[in-house]
Amino acid sequence: MWSQYLRVKERGGVVAVFHELHPDPIFCSSEQWESLQAGVTEGADALISDLRRRDLLIENPEEDHTEFLDVATKLERKLNQPTILYLMTAQGCNLRCGYCPVPGIAKRYGETLLTAEDAFAGIDLWEEHLQEVYDPLLQYFVIFYGGEPLLNKAVIEASLGYIKNKKSIGALPTNLNIMIATNGILVDDEIIALCQEHAVMVAVGLDGPQAPNDALKVDQCGEGTFDRIVATIRRLVQSNIRTFASVSITPFNIDHIAEYAGFFSELGVEKFGFNFLKGRLLLEVVGREGLDTYYHQASRGIIQNSRRQGARGFEYQMEKKQTAFDNGDFFPVDCTCYGNQLVIQPDGQISNCPFTKTWLGHVRSVGTDFRIWNQPIVRKWRKRLPLYHPGEAKAVCGGGCAWGSQELKGDPLAVDDSSRIFSEEVLDELIWSRYDRLKSGQT
Ligand SMILES: C[S@@+](CC[C@H](N)C(=O)[O-])C[C@H]1O[C@@H](n2cnc3c(N)ncnc32)[C@H](O)[C@@H]1O
Incomplete structure (x- = not known):
């Protein structure tokens, strides 16, 4: 019998047959497929054995059930692994990007700065988590975040010293990466020296060339930021600091993002990443009718x-x-709020998400038994993961952003359309580019 997870795509007389939970497509002609569907098995031995090997032809429905449980167990294991500690050193920001919720949050809760005591307590609590689930094959990250983290240089410096000491006594893993996510404006000699001393990587937000960047990424006086950010990126690269860029996709750059690899490569960054805008401000920027x-x-x-x-x-x-598809390591989580991160907010409150305060308790009062993966909000948000919902692109879909769904649809469990649409388009691309490579004899 056919697996309930069997899916088919067709293009120009060719059919791609794949398993929704672990797509490793089989390609055949449309005629071959139609004839097999009609029950003609003659001459189809190779195709049938491929279909069996990929669990697309099964003996009984139990096999589908076992397959699903296997995938769900692996996913759960992946999620009970807080590979990231976010230290949000400042609530406020020196910029006023037209799409960013941070100034609004700072207005509501104050421009709080994280204290060194709370930062150290956050590192200690993360250490407790890692003692339980540390995996030497994974990469771990401490990310200084905000608001603008560099508004609180003192606590970044103190935390770096604290982490160094912990590493030297083996309390924190050696496969630990440290990153500052910044708008770049406040990077100075001191920060450069600190990054060099502690091998800190820097991710800088830049929305492309001058005009699209300066349309929304402005400072408190409304002035564009492009020149200052680019000067920082060049300086970081010249100082041999591993430098990354993060690009928010806006109506001002959306027509040109296809060419951004060239732009960022010229700047010398190691990698860059696109950001779909999320939250209520997206509605202001593109309008509800413009979302799709x-x-x-x-x-x-x-x-x-x-x-x-x-x-x-x-x-x-x-x-x-692409990596998930090529390596068969599916369900690449988009949002690390399902247990993959511990967030210490500037007021010392723990959250599972840097964009929203979920009030999980103060880092110095929750006790050493606190585990992020056991928190009710994390368990609840996991129910929104694509594995538990219909959708043929679920294996390459990371599930998107619960905070974004809450903001746009009033329900953190609602589907994140940006993630769904992007995954569907990417799956199509991955399947047919594999076919094209196979056809042209490339591996
Ligand atoms: C919130 S900032 C905090 C760290 C730092 N100030 C910076 O600029 O990188 C981190 C990233 O979030 C992105 N961001 C801001 N508002 C967003 C939104 N509504 N949706 C998605 N990403 C957003 C920014 O473009 C920035 O790259």
Whole structure:
């Protein structure tokens, strides 16, 4: 019998047959497929054995059930692994990007700065988590975030010293990466020296060339930021600091993002990643009626960019899905709020998401038994993962952003359309580009 997870795509007389939970497509002609569907098995031995090997032809429905449980167990294991500690050192920001919720949050809760005591307590609590689930094959990250993290240099410096000491006594893993996510404006000699001393990587937000960047990425006086950000990126690269860029897709750059690999490669960054805008401000920027077009156009731009870029994997969103598809390591989580991160907010409150305060308790009062993966909000948000919902692209879909769904649809469990649409377009691309490669004799 056919598996309930069997899916088919057709293009120009060719059929791609794949398993929804682990797509490793089989290609055959449309006629071959139609004839097998009609029950003609003569001459189809190779195809049938391929279909069996990929669990597309099964003996009984139990096999589908076992397959699903196997995938769900693997996913759960992946999610009970807080590979990221976010230290949000500042609530406020020196910029006023037209799409960013941070200034609104700072207005509501104050421009709080994280204290060194809370940062150290966050590192200690993360250490407790890792003692339980540390995996030497994974990469771990401490990310200084905000608001603008560099508004609180003192606590970044103190935390770096604290991490160094912990590493020296073996309390934190050696496969630990440290990153500052910044708008770049406040990077100075001191920060450069700190990054060099502690091998800190820097991710800088830049929305492309001058005009599209300066349309929305402005400072508190409304002035464009392009020149200052680019000067910082060049300086970081020249100082041999591993430098990355993050690009928010806006109506001002969406027509040109397909060419951004060239732009960022010229700047010398190691990698860059596109960001779909999320949250209520997206409605202000594109309008509710413009959402669908925004998601489709942005998806196509990211895919075209990846076709054009020289070095494979230079852009992160596409790379993540491509790697999952190529290595058979599916369900690449988009949002690390399902248990993959511990967020210490500037007021010391723990959250599972940097964009929203979920009030999981104060880091110095929750006790050492606190585990992020056991929190009710994390368990609840996991129910929204694509594995548990219909959709043929679920294996390459990371599930998107629960905070974004809450903001746009009033329900954190609602489907994130940006993630769904992007995954569907990417799956199509991955399947047919594999076919084209096979056909042209490339591996
Ligand atoms: C919130 S900022 C915090 C760190 C730092 N100030 C920076 O600029 O990178 C991190 C990233 O979030 C992105 N961002 C801001 N608002 C967003 C939104 N509504 N949806 C998605 N990403 C957003 C920014 O473009 C930036 O690259």
